[in-house]
Amino acid sequence: MIIYLIEHNMKNKLLILISFIIISIIPEAQAYDFCATSPTGHTLYYNIISSADKPIVEVTSQQTSSPYNLIKPIGDLVIPNSVINNGITYSIELIGDYAFNDCNRLTSIIIPSTITFIGEWAFQYCRGLNSLIIPNSVNSIGIGAFSDCSDLRTISISNSVSLIDIATFSNCNKLENVVIPNSITTIGDYAFSNCQELISIKIPKSVKSIGSFVFDNCFNLKSIIVDRRNKEFSSKDGVLFSKNADTLICFPEGKKGAYRIPKSVSIIKEYAFFDCSGLTDIKIPNSVTSIGNNAFSFCNGLKSIIIPNSVISIGIRAFSNCSLLNSVNIPSSLTSIDSATFCRCKSLTSIIIPKSV
Template identity: 45%
Template sequence: MPSVTIPGSVTSIGDQAFKDCSSLLSVTIPDSVTSIEYRVFMGCSSLPSVTIPDSVTSIGGQAFRDCSSLPSVTIPDSVTSIGHLSFMGCSSLTSVTIPEGVMFIGENPFASCSTLVAINVEADNAAFSTLSGVLFNKAHIKNHAFRGCSSLTRVTIPGSVTDIGQHAFQDCISLTRVTIPGSVTDIGRCAFEYCSSLTRITIPDSVTSIHDWVFAGCSSLPSVTIPGSVTSIAQYAFSYCSSLTRALFLGDAPGEFGSHVFRSCADNFTVFHRPGKMGFETICSMYPCALMTTQAGIDMLLLTE
């Protein structure tokens, strides 16, 4: 079946309609079609192109999965929903543009697209944007969103983002600096684990909990400032940060402080806290402590303990 012309009477292409038609070279979709359902063209590994008409409003989950000969796809402005894994395994796909009307995108729609250089989102899209060519929801950076992006060097997270998912930037080995805005209230576990080139991180006052393994293995990080808003730090949060020499606590000690938070940091690692701040007895029984004070708005370190 080298070619298919779908008649104009069809309004929806049903689940798995052309699944594994590995010899399919051409398909014509009429303007009458409003939805492309689940796994419709999955495994059409010889399909070199497809034109999605302006009438289509939704692309189902895995609809074009493993269409490995597809070099590009134009998603029309009419589309509002793109299902999970919809273009997974399209190993010839080099670029994709998400139109402004898309409000829902399922999990990992472009997973294993090994030649995909960039995902572009039209500027007026209210729900999605791109960061360094990678797709993310404007309010949430999803789990594993940038994991293993080894060429990523600096990240400024937009002020619209409220939470950073688990493992979001894990193994970004070239990442040197991250700016996290005050809109972020939650940073998921392992979010920056093994970012071995990271030299600077700012945790905003909006964050109240630092989850386990968040910055573990950030072996180039020299210092970290814990804002007074933080009430809990989970186990291994800053473990194996071998260059970390100091942690500066601006408020009272967190009420919850996990095991091995600063395990295997630098030999001269020290916890600094301000005079009069409460609750550091437990932390100072685990790690060397010293006081800091504020002069002319600048925190001064005083080695008095």
């Protein structure tokens, strides 16, 4: 029986090894229908979307999985507005998912006014790009389309786009200037996260929804300015609020020193002051009733905090990882303290807990 098990196990290993060898020698699936040379001498790959009344193609990647492009364009690239294949002239109207993913030696790109769609992760890891103009013909940009473009400094977004999707410009850590057009209604989660050179950003009147962690790890962001005509949001002293300023939504991570929360505020939203290590003192008014999850997590400059009697709810990990926090005064209005509220506050030596808890 032991011999059988050993033999059986060896056969399984052999089968796995053979399978691995077979898989490794199978060539990557081709992602394109045809290829052609661009005006700048680069080989571009195309998928036929329509060949009927109006022949249309999308620019695509060379392969269907990573690495998506074995032959990567170098330098300045011009995408033409049309391409001829087998005697048919196709309009180039889409840039597909992963089309230029990891083309890290691409330094500039001109997108024609025929393009209406830019796919998911299309330009991710294009680390050589330093500026970008998205033409007004573009009405849709996919998730992470320009993420990890580490040298990208300026972006001009099409005024036909309504959504800045999840992580669209995340990890563009040299990004200094973004113009958000009045067409934008939604800014998705992590849209500008880790854009470490971003100092100020303007939210136009058209924006109706702002996701979570939009400006996470934007260490130099000092000001979020909202158009006064916006019906959903407002700003004061560079801080993002709901329209009537009863909810504090986002305190920029680059703001430093002491801050007094306005008396109009009743809710401090989850993650509102997350990772604001430059915040040294906070005054919470008696108007505040709720402090959200992780609201002050990683505020490593805070040394003490007084929570007013108006507060009836404090979220999970609300003050966790505040490494210099040494004293906390908890009000009698609270009946419970959620799990990990003061987790890893390693300097905390004084905490006053009322009988109500």
